[in-house]
Amino acid sequence: MKTKQFDKILIANRGEIACRVIRTAAKRGISTVAVYSDADRDALHVRMADEAIYIGGSPSRESYLQFERVLHAAHSTGAQAIHPGYGFLSENAAFCRACEQAGIVFIGPPIAAIEAMGSKSAAKQIMEKAGVPLVPGYHGDDQDDAVLKQSADDMGYPVLLKAVAGGGGKGMRQVWSSDEFDEALAAARREAKSSFDDDDMLVEKYLTQPRHVEIQVFCDSHGNAVYLFERDCSVQRRHQKVIEEAPAPGMSAQLRQKMGEAAIRAAQAIQYEGAGTVEFLLDSDGSFYFMEMNTRLQVEHPVTEMITGEDLVDWQLRVAAGETLPKTQDELSMSGHAFEARIYAEDPDNDFLPVTGRLAFLSVPPQSKYVRVDTGVVQGDDVSVYYDPMIAKLVCWDESRDKALQRLIAALKQYRIAGMKTNVAFLTNLASSEPFREAELDTGFIEKHHQLIFRQQQINACKVLSLAALFLSLSAQQQMELSRRKSTDANSPWFNSQRWRHLGAAKLAHQISFNGVEYGVDIANQGNGCFAIGVLDAVVKATGWLEEDCLHACLDGHVFDVAVAQYNGEVTLFLEEGEARFQRVFADLGNNNESARGNGLRAPMNGTMVSLLVDEGARVNAGDSLLVMEAMKMEHTIRAPSDGTVKQFYFKAGELVDGGAELLDFEPGG
Ligand code: ADP
Numbered sequence: 001m002k003t004k005q006f007d008k009i010l011i012a013n014r015g016e017i018a019c020r021v022i023r024t025a026a027k028r029g030i031s032t033v034a035v036y037s038d039a040d041r042d043a044l045h046v047r048m049a050d051e052a053i054y055i056g057g058s059p060s061r062e063s064y065l066q067f068e069r070v071l072h073a074a075h076s077t078g079a080q081a082i083h084p085g086y087g088f089l090s091e092n093a094a095f096c097r098a099c100e101q102a103g104i105v106f107i108g109p110p111i112a113a114i115e116a117m118g119s120k121s122a123a124k125q126i127m128e129k130a131g132v133p134l135v136p137g138y139h140g141d142d143q144d145d146a147v148l149k150q151s152a153d154d155m156g157y158p159v160l161l162k163a164v165a166g167g168g169g170k171g172m173r174q175v176w177s178s179d180e181f182d183e184a185l186a187a188a189r190r191e192a193k194s195s196f197d198d199d200d201m202l203v204e205k206y207l208t209q210p211r212h213v214e215i216q217v218f219c220d221s222h223g224n225a226v227y228l229f230e231r232d233c234s235v236q237r238r239h240q241k242v243i244e245e246a247p248a249p250g251m252s253a254q255l256r257q258k259m260g261e262a263a264i265r266a267a268q269a270i271q272y273e274g275a276g277t278v279e280f281l282l283d284s285d286g287s288f289y290f291m292e293m294n295t296r297l298q299v300e301h302p303v304t305e306m307i308t309g310e311d312l313v314d315w316q317l318r319v320a321a322g323e324t325l326p327k328t329q330d331e332l333s334m335s336g337h338a339f340e341a342r343i344y345a346e347d348p349d350n351d352f353l354p355v356t357g358r359l360a361f362l363s364v365p366p367q368s369k370y371v372r373v374d375t376g377v378v379q380g381d382d383v384s385v386y387y388d389p390m391i392a393k394l395v396c397w398d399e400s401r402d403k404a405l406q407r408l409i410a411a412l413k414q415y416r417i418a419g420m421k422t423n424v425a426f427l428t429n430l431a432s433s434e435p436f437r438e439a440e441l442d443t444g445f446i447e448k449h450h451q452l453i454f455r456q457q458q459i460n461a462c463k464v465l466s467l468a469a470l471f472l473s474l475s476a477q478q479q480m481e482l483s484r485r486k487s488t489d490a491n492s493p494w495f496n497s498q499r500w501r502h503l504g505a506a507k508l509a510h511q512i513s514f515n516g517v518e519y520g521v522d523i524a525n526q527g528n529g530c531f532a533i534g535v536l537d538a539v540v541k542a543t544g545w546l547e548e549d550c551l552h553a554c555l556d557g558h559v560f561d562v563a564v565a566q567y568n569g570e571v572t573l574f575l576e577e578g579e580a581r582f583q584r585v586f587a588d589l590g591n592n593n594e595s596a597r598g599n600g601l602r603a604p605m606n607g608t609m610v611s612l613l614v615d616e617g618a619r620v621n622a623g624d625s626l627l628v629m630e631a632m633k634m635e636h637t638i639r640a641p642s643d644g645t646v647k648q649f650y651f652k653a654g655e656l657v658d659g660g661a662e663l664l665d666f667e668p669g670g
Contacts, residue, residue: 003322006030006081009107010074011049013085014064015376016393017297018045021083024313033077035070037063039384044376051077058386064088067095071102081105081320083313087388090296091167093118107320109274109295116270117293121164121202127290130269132262135281135289137204139164149181151203158206161185163192163199167294169239170195174206187628190610191635209442210281212236213248213288215263216304216312219272220319226329227260228304228312234441235430237352242423242446243430244300244340246307248282249401249439259288266293274319275301275312281443299342299393302374306338306397337401339408341427343415345389348426348454353605353636354389355659358382360419361565361572363549364392365411371396383420385606391422405437416579418565418572425578429453457578461514464580466533466540466555467573468512469523471564472584473531474546511585518585601638601666603629606659609651610635618646626664629657644668 009025010033011018022032022045034049039058046052053073056063063069067089074082082104084090093114099106108114117123121139128134137159138151152159152175161184163171171192173184189199216228232248233241247256263278270293277298279291301312315326345355362379365371375392383389396411398404412428430436433452435445446453507524522534533540544553551562551573563574573580610628614620620640627638627649640646647665651657 008079009081010079012070016374017085083107113270132290139202160204160206161188165196165198213282214279217267220325246303302395303338307334336399337404338397341394343392345383347421357420360567363416365414416574465535468582469521514582603657603661642668
């Protein structure tokens with residue numbers, strides 16, 4: 001067997017996946033070359049790689065998608081192969097061809113396999129021939145709007161529109177009736193055009209309660225193929241996965257084998273090589289339908305690694321070098337259960353829209369054989385508008401689903417981020433919910449259990465305010481101590497942290513804002529490190545000390561530790577029951593009249609104005625679509641809050657809009 005072992009590879013990606021690939025390459029003694037954009041000059045993947053080459057501006061089309069520059073970087077550093085990660089160039093047949101022409105190995109499948117699966121419609125035609133079951137639908141070449149609509153009308157609603165070139169849930173719309181079809185089609189086409197530069201659509205019967213179960217396959221260039229079991233990725237928002245697990249709960253050995261074999265048939269139908277994932281929808285009666293095949297490593301591959309003990313990147317490197325698969329089907333086995341939770345910079349309460357900002361505070365759970373954190377960021381990094389807002393993947397394993405879930409919940413509680421909104425509390429609620437524990441999974445899980453998952457955390461205000469007062473007093477003492485050490489007159493009463501008075505104990509009054517309400521809290525220093533805190537008609541006896549990011553507190557005899565982060569005037573307390581944020585309020589000397597804001601509607605995120613859907617002066621009804629904004633390639637429609645008149649739009653199509661900016665002048669009234 002002739003193999004060509006690599007001693008240097010380039011990773012044409014960024015973030016956690018670039019770091020992930022670098023780790024395995026280093027283990028194998030392969031040196032690594034990273035590429036980076038302006039925004040990523042100081043990124044972790046650049047620091048982890050042995051070398052790094054600058055490839056252009058921050059937007060990915062100016063850097064990570066510039067394949068000539070990526071190839072040039074490989075050439076100039078002598079890299080023999082390129083690992084594309086996922087996203088960016090990973091499923092780009094033209095890039096693959098350019099690698100071939102340049103004599104560089106593309107660590108992925110052959111060009112023809114990428115091309116065959118690149119179009120969801122063409123893929124379905126191939127799978128139909130290979131005897132792989134499909135969801136009923138229209139996947140023809142005639143893209144006339146009327147033809148698509150007719151096919152939906154014939155099929156019966158609900159239907160799902162999907163971008164033929166789609167991925168990541170983009171360019172996808174559910175349509176519940178014929179009346180909604182035109183607007184949904186236009187929106188899906190726009191989103192597809194901007195994401196994939198291709199607005200061809202297919203129409204599928206929309207299954208109302210399926211599970212998303214996918215099979216990990218691997219094939220080598222010697223005709224061997226295996227499946228590494230399944231992952232259940234049913235828990236999704238905006239058709240994007242948030243928590244994945246392996247194995248799929250309740251899966252029988254027979255069904256696993258049947259789906260595994262169908263996945264191998266799918267891979268063999270296109271002479272596949274390398275890592276691939278065949279995605280199926282699994283109906284409650286056990287029937288399953290091919291959805292698509294992803295011709296790359298998936299984001300959620302770690303759960304498969306955790307239950308099989310295999311390193312899939314290592315397998316990729318071996319297969320690309322021409323080796324046979326490290327194991328046969330009979331040699332593969334599963335052990336225990338694994339979950340992956342995707343931690344995003346996003347606002348679950350605002351339709352999961354991505355947010356940006358600085359990771360002002362970041363503390364992750366300790367890693368072990370049970371807990372793995374795949375990330376590409378460290379404290380102080382920015383989550384920018386340019387790339388996917390995923391901060392990390394938290395992966396937990398244990399011998400059973402129950403035990404693994406318990407580890408996941410505990411690790412989520414230890415995942416502490418301040419500086420931007422994240423989905424950590426949402427994930428914790430989701431993972432702790434009874435239906436999730438019972439594995440009542442289907443792709444509508446989040447919508448169905450909305451009330452359970454989006455419940456407000458019940459955090460005791462008295463506890464938060466007491467901790468806030470204690471924290472403020474201890475920080476002030478610490479500050480004073482520092483100043484005293486620097487001062488020449490260290491014994492001055494001005495530096496007495498007991499707040500020297502000549503009558504009685506010192507008492508300080510703080511105004512603290514918590515959950516949108518302002519509270520007055522008194523704190524009296526009683527000496528010997530003891531405080532009496534007057535809060536909400538109670539008096540709490542407190543002691544404590546500060547150590548780096550930790551407040552060691554004792555409130556009325558209850559001793560506990562709280563991680564604390566301060567950012568932009570806001571303090572976050574990471575309590576066992578959830579995060580509590582408070583601000584110290586100072587007397588308002590200026591004229592901060594918040595109510596004088598007018599009748600505008602505000603931008604829910606930083607983004608671009610895509611289109612204005614009505615004319616200025618138009619009379620509209622409550623719920624009518626007024627305009628479409630886009631952020632990170634996701635569209636968001638702003639609708640009329642009531643009947644009224646659109647007097648003026650403040651932005652034109654194509655303009656950049658800051659989150660919170662007023663978008664239009666809207667006059668309510670019938
Ligand atoms: P993408 O490539 O954009 O990720 P997929 O085809 O993989 O799109 O589908 C993403 C998700 O959308 C699936 O996991 C599933 O939840 C949902 N979905 C896709 N097709 C259907 C369908 N026909 N009926 C119901 N849900 C579907």
